[in-house]
Amino acid sequence: MTLYSLIATYDHPEASKAYEGCYSYDDSKFGLVAEPLVHDATQAIICAMASAGMCSTSTPAPTIKLEFTNNTFTVKEFTDDDLVLELTYDSYSDDDYNMYSATVISPDKAALNSQIANDLTETPLVPLCSHLMDYFLVPPEKFWVRVTIPELS
Numbered sequence: 001m002t003l004y005s006l007i008a009t010y011d012h013p014e015a016s017k018a019y020e021g022c023y024s025y026d027d028s029k030f031g032l033v034a035e036p037l038v039h040d041a042t043q044a045i046i047c048a049m050a051s052a053g054m055c056s057t058s059t060p061a062p063t064i065k066l067e068f069t070n071n072t073f074t075v076k077e078f079t080d081d082d083l084v085l086e087l088t089y090d091s092y093s094d095d096d097y098n099m100y101s102a103t104v105i106s107p108d109k110a111a112l113n114s115q116i117a118n119d120l121t122e123t124p125l126v127p128l129c130s131h132l133m134d135y136f137l138v139p140p141e142k143f144w145v146r147v148t149i150p151e152l153s
Contacts, residue, residue, distance in 0.1 A: 003074050004135045006066045007150065008037060023064060035131050044085070044102045044126045045147060052083045052110035054149060061149045070140035081107050083147045089139060090125050097127035098139045105144075 012024035012034040019036035023045060026033050037045065046060045055061045069075055078084050087100040104114035133139045 002071070003067050003069045003077070006068075008064050008066060010042075010060050010062050010064075012036075023060075025066075030131060030134055032131060035129070037132075038097075038127055038129065040124050041126050041128060043124075048083060048085055048102070048104050048110065048114060049147060049149075051104055051113035052107060054083065054147075063150055065148045065150050066145055067148075068135070068143055068145040070136060070143035075144045078106070078144070078146050083107065083110055085145045085147065087126065087128075087143055087145065089141045093127060095127075096130055098130075098133060099125040099127055102126045 006025045006027065008023035008025040010023050011020060012022075012026075014034040015022065015024045015036055016034070019034075019038070022036045022039055022042040024034040024036045027035065036042075042060075045064065045066075046055070046057055049055045049061065049064075050057045075084075083104070084106045086103045086105045088103070090099045090101050093099055104111045136143075
């Protein structure tokens with residue numbers, strides 16, 4: 001698999017009111033407009049960015065770029081300074097989501113900050129909708145996501 005990229009918008013203007021406070025993305029390849037990264041997925045991204053000093057949890061970045069892969073060779077293109085989350089498959093939920101645990105693996109300071117936060121609170125599993133799995137032949141056991149803020153990249 002190659003590296004896939006999505007641009008997600010916080011409080012996308014075309015998103016349903018049910019997904020207020022979430023990042024959503026468009027993808028013409030799959031005919032998607034304002035496809036939400038549900039609340040727990042959005043929260044995992046915001047907390048990871050906050051642990052890396054990219055934003056605060058109360059003022060998330062308005063737009064983010066998500067680059068993801070399940071290829072161990074492609075992930076080596078990420079640098080030690082990149083904010084990278086490793087997602088590991090946990091289960092399939094009754095409401096049509098693949099559930100993943102998320103771990104911040106770089107940069108080191110963000111990984112440490114994230115681990116400290118996780119020690120203080122129970123980190124929920126991250127639900128990923130079936131549309132996000134369209135980028136893979138089958139839901140991967142493990143994949144990596146690099147998060148950047150386009151204005152800062």
